[in-house]
Amino acid sequence: MSDADTSHKTANVPQWKREEVDELVEFVDSYDAVGVVDLTGIPSRQLQDMRRELHGQASLRMSRNTLTVRALEEVGDGVADLTEEMTGHVGLIGTNDNPFGLYKQLEASKTSAPIGAGEVAPSEVVIPEGDTGVDPGPFVGELQQVGADARIQEGSIQVLSDSVVAEPGDEVSADLANVLGELGIEPKEVGLDLRAVVADGVVFEPDDLAIDVDEYRADVEAAAAGARNLSINAAVPTARTAGALLGKAAGEAKSLGLFAAVEDEDLMPDLVAKADSQVRALAAEIDDEEALPEELRGVEPAAAEPDDTESEPDAEPDAEETADEDAQETADDAEEDDTDDDDGAAGLGDMFGD
Numbered sequence: 001m002s003d004a005d006t007s008h009k010t011a012n013v014p015q016w017k018r019e020e021v022d023e024l025v026e027f028v029d030s031y032d033a034v035g036v037v038d039l040t041g042i043p044s045r046q047l048q049d050m051r052r053e054l055h056g057q058a059s060l061r062m063s064r065n066t067l068t069v070r071a072l073e074e075v076g077d078g079v080a081d082l083t084e085e086m087t088g089h090v091g092l093i094g095t096n097d098n099p100f101g102l103y104k105q106l107e108a109s110k111t112s113a114p115i116g117a118g119e120v121a122p123s124e125v126v127i128p129e130g131d132t133g134v135d136p137g138p139f140v141g142e143l144q145q146v147g148a149d150a151r152i153q154e155g156s157i158q159v160l161s162d163s164v165v166a167e168p169g170d171e172v173s174a175d176l177a178n179v180l181g182e183l184g185i186e187p188k189e190v191g192l193d194l195r196a197v198v199a200d201g202v203v204f205e206p207d208d209l210a211i212d213v214d215e216y217r218a219d220v221e222a223a224a225a226g227a228r229n230l231s232i233n234a235a236v237p238t239a240r241t242a243g244a245l246l247g248k249a250a251g252e253a254k255s256l257g258l259f260a261a262v263e264d265e266d267l268m269p270d271l272v273a274k275a276d277s278q279v280r281a282l283a284a285e286i287d288d289e290e291a292l293p294e295e296l297r298g299v300e301p302a303a304a305e306p307d308d309t310e311s312e313p314d315a316e317p318d319a320e321e322t323a324d325e326d327a328q329e330t331a332d333d334a335e336e337d338d339t340d341d342d343d344g345a346a347g348l349g350d351m352f353g354d
Helices: 003-010 015-029 044-054 065-075 079-085 099-108 139-145 174-183 213-233 242-259 268-285 320-339 344-352
Strands: 033-038 058-061 090-095 111-113 125-127 130-134 150-153 156-159 163-166 188-190 193-199 202-204
Touching: 015 058, 015 065, 015 090, 033 079, 033 099, 044 058, 065 079, 079 193, 090 099, 090 193, 099 193, 125 174, 130 139, 139 150, 139 156, 139 174, 163 174, 213 242, 242 268
Parallel strands: none
Antiparallel strands: 033 090, 033 193, 058 090, 111 188, 125 163, 130 156, 150 156, 193 202
């Protein structure tokens, strides 16, 4: 807005209105995030309680809508978009918290409240089964009149089953409002409903802010695990995957060395164990012990080790700290596969170069 337009608008404005606009501008400028909240239907006592709960975290400022609109237009910087929300009984709310934190705080501060005659039921209204605690009298007729399954039993008025007395959108009658008030049922939820909030020039609607934090955290963790998994499978080294990649490479190198019977000092214990297993498997297949050397007569096949290492490093993306162990287990799996050949003689032939 140009200086000329501002001067034209304020030329005939009373002093108190100009001062009020200046205070509203100062209020908007003093917070990182500013929003518009709906105050409709909030009793003054509960509104004061809410303002006390917000103290130190957010501030509420109410004024005439026309003056608030003028202040928002003067500030500009994105908050002018909030002028569209300045209808009805509304106020400004300012905070240095982020919009998501503000929305969560406002939702948590909402409380139940009695519903009055003529108001619309926000949800299904149920009078629950049980003892009302009211002595026998005309009240049982009032309950029945509004649709409750009520009887006098055991010296008091009791509701025999959960009774739906209003559906969402129904207008609450005076009789129903009185009955609900007598029973202490408060079907209405009151609080500061955030219409919109602006932070860093960006307008956030309530639907943008109503997120499930736990679900969002789980999604982020899954995405991070998936990215790490992709990095390992594609052999892209990063600070977080270098250890796992080295472990995987070491496991694969060992597996290759065992398969090719490379006579390496580090592999010799495993190669000897592999040869022993293959010899035992072959000896167990021969029925004629006379055909066997004396040291192999009556031997049993080597007991198979429990196969509990089927997963590769990328099979458990959430367990980053066990990636090196998983990579080693991959090599062990390859070794076990070699020792479980159906034809033990073929393995023995490999060992002797036939």
